[in-house]
Amino acid sequence: MLSRLAAIDPAPTIGADPSRSSLARRLRVGGSARYWLLMTPALALMIVFYVYPISRVLWISVTEPQPGLENFELLLTSASIHKMLLTTARISVLTTLITLVLAYVVAYALVHAGERARRWMFLGVIVPLWISVLVRAFAWFVLLRREGLINNILMTSGVVDSPLSLIWNETGVMIGMVHYMLPFGILPIYANMRDIDQRCIAAARGLGATRSEAFRKVFLPLSMPGVVGAGILVFMFSLGFFVTPAILGGGKTLMIAEYIKVQILEVVRWGVGTMLAATLVIVIGALLAVLSRFVDLRKLFGSI
Amino acid sequence: MSAFPSAGISIATRSMAWLIICFLVLPITIVFAVSVTDRPYLSLPHDGLSLQYYRSLLTSRAWHTSILHSLVIAAASTAIAVVAGTLCAIGCWRLGNRASNAVRMLMLVPIIVPTVVYALGIYQFWVDLKLIDSYTGVIIAHAVTGLPYVVITVSTALAGFDPRLEQAALSLGASMGQTLRMVIIPNILPGVISGAIFAFIHSWDELIIVLFIAGRGVFTLPRRIWDGINESLDPTMAAVASVLVLTTVVLLLIDIAIRARRTQ
Amino acid sequence: MTSIDNSSALSRRSLLKGGAAVIAAPAVLTSPLALAQQRKEVVLVNFGGAAMKAFDEAYVQPFAAQGGRIVLDGSGALNGKILTMVQSGKVTWDICDAGITTLAELGPRNALEKIDYSIVDKAKVPAEFAYENGVVNYMFSSVLAWDTAKVKETPTLADFFDLKKYPGRRMMRKDSQAMLELCLIADGVPQDKLYPLDTKRAFAKIETIKKDVLYWNSGAESQSLMRDGECVMGLLWHTRANVLKGETQGRIAYTFKDGLLQPGLWVVPKGNPAGAEAFRAIASMQQPEGQVKLLAAMGNGPSNPAAQALVPPDLRAMNPADPANVAVQAKINAAWYIENHSKTFQAYLDFISS
Numbered sequence: 006m007l008s009r010l011a012a013i014d015p016a017p018t019i020g021a022d023p024s025r026s027s028l029a030r031r032l033r034v035g036g037s038a039r040y041w042l043l044m045t046p047a048l049a050l051m052i053v054f055y056v057y058p059i060s061r062v063l064w065i066s067v068t069e070p071q072p073g074l075e076n077f078e079l080l081l082t083s084a085s086i087h088k089m090l091l092t093t094a095r096i097s098v099l100t101t102l103i104t105l106v107l108a109y110v111v112a113y114a115l116v117h118a119g120e121r122a123r124r125w126m127f128l129g130v131i132v133p134l135w136i137s138v139l140v141r142a143f144a145w146f147v148l149l150r151r152e153g154l155i156n157n158i159l160m161t162s163g164v165v166d167s168p169l170s171l172i173w174n175e176t177g178v179m180i181g182m183v184h185y186m187l188p189f190g191i192l193p194i195y196a197n198m199r200d201i202d203q204r205c206i207a208a209a210r211g212l213g214a215t216r217s218e219a220f221r222k223v224f225l226p227l228s229m230p231g232v233v234g235a236g237i238l239v240f241m242f243s244l245g246f247f248v249t250p251a252i253l254g255g256g257k258t259l260m261i262a263e264y265i266k267v268q269i270l271e272v273v274r275w276g277v278g279t280m281l282a283a284t285l286v287i288v289i290g291a292l293l294a295v296l297s298r299f300v301d302l303r304k305l306f307g308s309i
Numbered sequence: 310m311s312a313f314p315s316a317g318i319s320i321a322t323r324s325m326a327w328l329i330i331c332f333l334v335l336p337i338t339i340v341f342a343v344s345v346t347d348r349p350y351l352s353l354p355h356d357g358l359s360l361q362y363y364r365s366l367l368t369s370r371a372w373h374t375s376i377l378h379s380l381v382i383a384a385a386s387t388a389i390a391v392v393a394g395t396l397c398a399i400g401c402w403r404l405g406n407r408a409s410n411a412v413r414m415l416m417l418v419p420i421i422v423p424t425v426v427y428a429l430g431i432y433q434f435w436v437d438l439k440l441i442d443s444y445t446g447v448i449i450a451h452a453v454t455g456l457p458y459v460v461i462t463v464s465t466a467l468a469g470f471d472p473r474l475e476q477a478a479l480s481l482g483a484s485m486g487q488t489l490r491m492v493i494i495p496n497i498l499p500g501v502i503s504g505a506i507f508a509f510i511h512s513w514d515e516l517i518i519v520l521f522i523a524g525r526g527v528f529t530l531p532r533r534i535w536d537g538i539n540e541s542l543d544p545t546m547a548a549v550a551s552v553l554v555l556t557t558v559v560l561l562l563i564d565i566a567i568r569a570r571r572t573q
Numbered sequence: 574m575t576s577i578d579n580s581s582a583l584s585r586r587s588l589l590k591g592g593a594a595v596i597a598a599p600a601v602l603t604s605p606l607a608l609a610q611q612r613k614e615v616v617l618v619n620f621g622g623a624a625m626k627a628f629d630e631a632y633v634q635p636f637a638a639q640g641g642r643i644v645l646d647g648s649g650a651l652n653g654k655i656l657t658m659v660q661s662g663k664v665t666w667d668i669c670d671a672g673i674t675t676l677a678e679l680g681p682r683n684a685l686e687k688i689d690y691s692i693v694d695k696a697k698v699p700a701e702f703a704y705e706n707g708v709v710n711y712m713f714s715s716v717l718a719w720d721t722a723k724v725k726e727t728p729t730l731a732d733f734f735d736l737k738k739y740p741g742r743r744m745m746r747k748d749s750q751a752m753l754e755l756c757l758i759a760d761g762v763p764q765d766k767l768y769p770l771d772t773k774r775a776f777a778k779i780e781t782i783k784k785d786v787l788y789w790n791s792g793a794e795s796q797s798l799m800r801d802g803e804c805v806m807g808l809l810w811h812t813r814a815n816v817l818k819g820e821t822q823g824r825i826a827y828t829f830k831d832g833l834l835q836p837g838l839w840v841v842p843k844g845n846p847a848g849a850e851a852f853r854a855i856a857s858m859q860q861p862e863g864q865v866k867l868l869a870a871m872g873n874g875p876s877n878p879a880a881q882a883l884v885p886p887d888l889r890a891m892n893p894a895d896p897a898n899v900a901v902q903a904k905i906n907a908a909w910y911i912e913n914h915s916k917t918f919q920a921y922l923d924f925i926s927s
Binding site: 037039040041042043044046047048050051054055056057058059061062063107110111113114115117118121124125126128129130131132133134135136137138139140141143144145147148154184187188189192193195196197199200201216230231234237238241242244245261262265266269270275278279282285286289290293 | 318319322323325326327329330331332333334335336337339340343351353389392393394396397399400401403404409412414415416417418419420421422423424425426427429430431433434449450452453454456460461462464465466468469470485499500503506507510513514530531534535542546547550553554557558561564565
């Protein structure tokens with residue numbers, strides 16, 4: 006809250022003395038250049054080793070097999086691409102929503118936990134990151150299949166009569182993906198919540214708000230930048246996923262990343278594969294632009 | 310040090326959080342069980358337990374080499390990504406104009422573009438520069454693709470950081486470097502650390518780029534795990550995962566013990 | 574071994590960097606005889622794993638005994654990688670362990686060298702598997718396997734599509750190659766009249782059991798699905814079926830009957846660094862002894878007809894190229910795939926994911 010107030014005036018004037026203020030202006034110019042300097046290493050890395058090679062590849066989308074927008078026409082005409090895009094969107098949106106809700110609960114508990122409990126919780130969040138996607142997929146296979154551990158427990162305890170179909174369908178894909186995404190949702194939300202000024206909530210309570218009112222009206226809005234940031238991260242991540250959907254979907258869940266992989270590596274239709282990649286970049290760029298009309302993205306990324 | 314009193318949280322929320330943590334940890338229990346399997350393939354133990362895969366982890370040169378390659382590559386690429394990414398996020402945060410917004414968006418691109426497309430691009434590029442199958446090639450590719458994690462987490466941490474602190478430090482005569490080192494970085498450390506963790510894991514678990522740009526010389530852990538995917542998956546990979554998990558737990562316990570002693 | 578390879582690669586590289594003069598000088602000074610003795614090293618790319626050791630014993634050592642040098646690279650020669658390398662003009666691979674799909678996709682794109690049949694002996698391979706841009710290295714089959722705990726009698730391919738007779742999940746490969754052929758055989762198409770494939774009819778056949786089919790990507794996955802009882806019948810590579818049979822002490826059985834015999838192919842990327850030496854290496858790998866070793870180690874069927882007689886009796890049953898097994902199988906037709914692979918594969922993926 007305090008930082009928001011400060012945000013209105015990013016460059017506090019230093020004193021009224023004209024000579025000092027011109028000095029300050031010069032400092033600011035120098036400062037701005039210095040901030041660009043801070044960005045230089047990342048920018049250089051990015052432009053030389055990412056943007057350049059990727060542009061070369063994306064260029065293929067308008068040059069192969071013939072120059073023109075032929076590949077992009079497929080977006081309108083190909084039923085195969087339509088279906089795959091729909092599957093991708095459905096799974097990614099659901100994964101993102103579920104992940105955000107679960108991540109929010111964990112992050113909320115994390116900021117409210119005592120030192121010791123927080124360490125153990127963190128351990129639970131970090132440790133799954135060590136396990137390769139392939140091994141995780143196998144672990145889910147052991148847990149979720151018809152004679153798997155989960156169905157066995159549910160059956161013997163009498164919760165269900167017949168085994169649930171937890172794998173080889175979109176349920177399985179979603180379980181695997183949410184599991185993978187959770188740490189990527191929890192950490193940004195936590196980092197943001199940690200910095201919320203607790204006095205705001207104390208003040209709200211002091212003014213007679215109930216615990217849930219204080220949460221809904223004060224804490225939740227203040228924690229939104231973290232949620233949106235985590236949401237963007239998780240959503241973009243979900244779009245590019247393919248090992249988990251390929252295995253846990255029983256081969257029947259075809260998402261965009263695998264589709265592109267097939268085009269590039271197997272049937273060598275580079276024009277189509279790169280067209281889809283270019284489309285993905287354009288669509289996400291547009292989404293972010295639309296989002297920026299409703300949420301202040303600059304605030305989201307910590308700018309003033 | 311808890312910023313919030315635990316009074317702000319209900320029992321139900323807390324138990325739900327622990328339940329979600331259990332969901333996160335659940336597959337790990339399977340990984341432990343698989344690591345002591347007596348079968349030659351990835352499976353739960355059948356007729357008895359066996360430590361053969363821990364033995365092969367200790368004795369096999371192939372696995373040693375791969376762990377070493379992965380450690381070197383992940384450490385180097387994380388270092389690059391963290392330094393460049395943190396500075397970039399801070400620069401964007403302070404500059405706070407349209408241009409810096411564009412820069413931030415640019416930094417997100419590697420997680421938008423499917424990895425296989427980048428893999429093809431960097432493969433073409435490295436073929437031209439003769440960097441195929443070199444440490445340098447893999448480290449640069451992993452550093453660049455690890456950058457977004459650092460930029461995002463650090464930016465998010467900066468969102469909650471009071472810029473007047475930095476102003477105060479600068480106006481009190483601290484240099485840019487001092488301000489960074491003594492004011493900004495300590496305040497956003499959790500963001501930097503989680504960015505570093507993500508960048509490290511990204512490289513540690515990255516397969517697709519490596520399948521393109523590595524050959525005989527660079528043989529990272531994911532490649533070792535992938536190797537022979539058409540035969541059977543080697544349970545040694547479960548042993549590797551178990552050792553990593555156990556190491557993390559032991560480190561945490563040591564940390565807790567040290568803290569406990571210090572408070573006594 | 575790796576370090577030696579690297580240093581030689583390095584020295585070659587620095588030679589190139591040194592410019593034409595440096596290269597020209599030794600070429601002028603060295604006698605033609607010495608140059609001939611300095612044979613080029615041949616880089617052979619396969620898919621790693623157990624094949625590294627098996628190829629070393631079966632191919633690398635015999636070639637070394639003849640004075641040649643093969644270096645193995647297990648990084649996998651996928652179509653997209655070969656094409657990139659060829660287009661960049663900086664090819665580092667000489668021979669790739671590939672298949673019909675590589676022939677189908679890269680042949681028409683002019684990314685493969687023509688096999689030099691004046692060096693590679695056409696008489697040492699079955700005539701139908703010696704193509705312009707690729708030559709058979711070993712044989713494999715796509716076969717029917719079943720779980721004897723749930724399927725008591727030997728099933729036929731028609732039974733694979735009969736859920737009433739044998740309830741339970743089925744398993745197919747996430748690739749149209751061989752799967753469509755087996756569907757058509759199950760539907761009553763005679764083995765010698767499969768091509769051109771009636772893809773509509775094949776899809777209609779899968780449709781009858783579609784909700785009960787899982788699709789495997791990797792060999793490891795196909796094994797795991799059968800081994801753990803997730804599927805009662807499956808269509809998979811004979812090499813994996815054979816390993817499963819051993820692992821489960823016969824609980825999983827398989828048959829070559831109505832399987833599809835396919836060639837693994839050697840292809841040479843256009844502009845390969847070792848030039849004709851690659852074909853000399855391929856010729857050396859046609860020796861029957863090495864091929865029999867590969868059969869024993871990995872189950873890959875020898876391609877040289879002369880090798881079949883050398884196969885020990887206990888290995889004959891698992892040899893897809895054994896005359897008795899060849900007689901009951903259909904054979905893949907590469908010409909059809911060169912025309913139709915890309916659209917058929919895409920249609921198959923669309924079909925199974927809908």
